[in-house]
Structures are given as structure tokens and as C-alpha cells.
Amino acid sequence: MTTDHLLDRFRAALAPLEPLALWAHGSLAGGDYREGRSDLDLIAVLPGPVRPVTAWRVAVVHQSLRAEPLAGGLHCSYLTPATAADPARGHLTWAHGGLTRRPVTPVTRRELHTFGRVLAGAAPTGLLPPVTDAELAAFVVADQRDYWRPALDDARLWTRDIWIDLGLITHARAAVTLREGRLITKREALAELLALGAPPEAVEDVRLRRYGGGTASAPMAGEAWRERRAGLVCGWLGRSVDRLVAAYG
Structure with a gap:
């Protein structure tokens, strides 16, 4: 179908x-x-x-x-x-x-x-009232500060693909929205993540899962990789969220 x-x-x-x-x-x-x-x-x-x-x-x-x-x-x-x-x-x-x-x-x-x-x-x-730039920015900051930042304290969540994908992509999109006032696609978010300094292995992991193909030298799978990935992402994302909230909150 x-x-x-x-x-x-x-x-x-x-x-x-x-x-x-x-x-x-x-x-x-x-x-x-x-x-x-x-x-x-x-x-x-x-x-x-x-x-x-x-x-x-x-x-x-x-x-x-x-x-x-x-x-x-x-x-x-x-x-x-x-x-x-x-x-x-x-x-x-x-x-x-x-x-x-x-x-x-x-x-x-x-x-x-x-x-x-x-x-x-x-x-x-x-049928749907428009959203002002101020309303959009306030929501994006609050979402990063009040939802995603506390979630980083639960490392078990971040061994799951869905949390890695959504957490990283949402953060990249938030950064561009706050900086430029526009919305970007998930594909654009992957490039933004690298520009923000996200761990390249984690970004490639998301890209492979969403778009396939790729240049990874070894399969990104297994419990050892998931545990390592969680540590990489939680460490970097916590710092990046804090910087974003400090700059725009």
C-alpha cells in the first residue's frame, strides 16, 4: 500500500x-x-x-x-x-x-x-490562529528547558533509538528556530547538529536509520554501542541545551 x-x-x-x-x-x-x-x-x-x-x-x-x-x-x-x-x-x-x-x-x-x-x-x-514569533520562541525554549533537559537525567531512555532521534533532531531544529526564526526539515537538522558540535557517530547513527546507505565503517548496533551512544549524546546534549536556554531563555 x-x-x-x-x-x-x-x-x-x-x-x-x-x-x-x-x-x-x-x-x-x-x-x-x-x-x-x-x-x-x-x-x-x-x-x-x-x-x-x-x-x-x-x-x-x-x-x-x-x-x-x-x-x-x-x-x-x-x-x-x-x-x-x-x-x-x-x-x-x-x-x-x-x-x-x-x-x-x-x-x-x-x-x-x-x-x-x-x-x-x-x-x-x-480555522487555526497564527503563531507569533515570540510565542514560537517561548515554546521552543520551554520545551528544551522543561522537557528535554530533565529527560537527560534518565540514561536508560537514551539507549533507545527513538529518544536519540527525537532528542537530537528536536534540539537542532530548536537552535535554528531561535537563531533564525524558521523551521527546518529533519535532513537539514542533521547538518545543523554537526555544526553545533554534536558527536559525529551519533549523527551518523540517526542518518543511517532514517535515510539508509552511508559510510559507517562498522555496524552501529548492539548493547555496547547503545550504551556508548547514550553517554555521548547525554553529555553533549545537556551542555548544548544549557547554552541554548542561557542564550534565549
Whole structure:
């Protein structure tokens, strides 16, 4: 199944909920999407309100796609016109095979306004308030200071690929956003990490996992490598986050 076919099936399954809009953000919208490796990050706007029966119907939609190979990476948050304005508010979200609640962050909102891909219905400009530069910068600093910096104290987390990938890429993107006021792709973030002085082995590890190929002289795998990688990343990232927060916080 191709990504486009999965999106067609999702749109059709969602139609009985009468969405006002369906948007893509993240890699799919930004031009850095890798089929089978990237998540499908979506936002749906429903007429509202979102009641328990709505949540049940949303779950049925996603469960109907569960046998499809790419469906595990399809994540979607559900807004309504009445709930869209508050960037701190949690919204019904399907992610990683279940329902949860997540905010639609200022970074996501800026992505949607800058390069969001309209899959159905109205454009983000008509339904989602814009994000000011000050709001975006304040969120990025707080995210680095209050979420990522404390997480570095738990070394066990950083033996997992997902933490390495997200922690490093999010930090590089934060640095560029604060310095230049723009959003960058994950591929651009890898070059930025090297410019920031991140451990080259760890950056190559992320690149190989996301894009394949490469020039690594030995396989980056096994418990010994994961433990070493965690030490390299936690040591460097802690110092780099502290510098970023001191400069912009």
C-alpha cells in the first residue's frame, strides 16, 4: 500500500464525521517524508463538540485501517473550531495504536501555516490562529528547558533509538528556530547538529536509520554501542541545551 492510497482510505473512513478540514504537517508536508520510515502527522477539524461517542467513532476509523502496512505511523489530532485557539489545550489524538490527548503545539501550528498540506476541506488560515514569533520562541525554549533537559537525567531512555532521534533532531531544529526564526526539515537538522558540535557517530547513527546507505565503517548496533551512544549524546546534549536556554531563555 502506498501513502497516497492509505490517505485516500483514511479520508473515506473519516467522511461520516463530516470533517471541516484535514491537514498534514511534519515530514509529509515539509518535503522530507520517507515512506515506511516517517510518521504521517495529521490534523482533522471536526464540527464538534468532541463527545465520548465521537472518540468511539474516531477509534473505529483508525481500527478499520489497522491491517494496512503504513497505518501504524498514521497519527491524527482532532480539533474543533471552538477548541482550536488554545495551544496548551489537549485534543483527542490517535497515536501509536490508541487514543490519547495531546496539544497542537506552536511548532505544529507554525508548520501548518507555513507549509501545511491541505488534504481536504479548508486551509489552516481559516480555522487555526497564527503563531507569533515570540510565542514560537517561548515554546521552543520551554520545551528544551522543561522537557528535554530533565529527560537527560534518565540514561536508560537514551539507549533507545527513538529518544536519540527525537532528542537530537528536536534540539537542532530548536537552535535554528531561535537563531533564525524558521523551521527546518529533519535532513537539514542533521547538518545543523554537526555544526553545533554534536558527536559525529551519533549523527551518523540517526542518518543511517532514517535515510539508509552511508559510510559507517562498522555496524552501529548492539548493547555496547547503545550504551556508548547514550553517554555521548547525554553529555553533549545537556551542555548544548544549557547554552541554548542561557542564550534565549
